[in-house]
Amino acid sequence: MKTNTNHIGHRLVFYVHDELDERETTYIATHLEQCAACRGEYELIKKGAEMLASLKSIPAPRNLWDTILRELRSQTESFTEDSEKTHLPKINK
Numbered sequence: 001m002k003t004n005t006n007h008i009g010h011r012l013v014f015y016v017h018d019e020l021d022e023r024e025t026t027y028i029a030t031h032l033e034q035c036a037a038c039r040g041e042y043e044l045i046k047k048g049a050e051m052l053a054s055l056k057s058i059p060a061p062r063n064l065w066d067t068i069l070r071e072l073r074s075q076t077e078s079f080t081e082d083s084e085k086t087h088l089p090k091i092n093k
């Protein structure tokens, strides 16, 4: 049986978020220096975490919800008007 290379795998996520003890952090740092595959994965996870962090720091515009509501309302209104027209019973004279 082939010896299983001890890749970092899912522990990279904890490493990125700095949630590992010192021994594991050192192990992963050393492994990253030697293993291109894990390094690539690490870069991806790190970018994702950075993106999330920057998203959280951007405050949503205050009028965003108002705009959405207004947009929804106007769409609903025009939809209702249209459907009322279509569903109006035809008056047979």
Ligand SMILES: [Zn+2]
Pocket (backbone or CB within 6 Å): 006, 007, 008, 031, 035, 036, 037, 038, 039
């Ligand atoms: Zn590896």
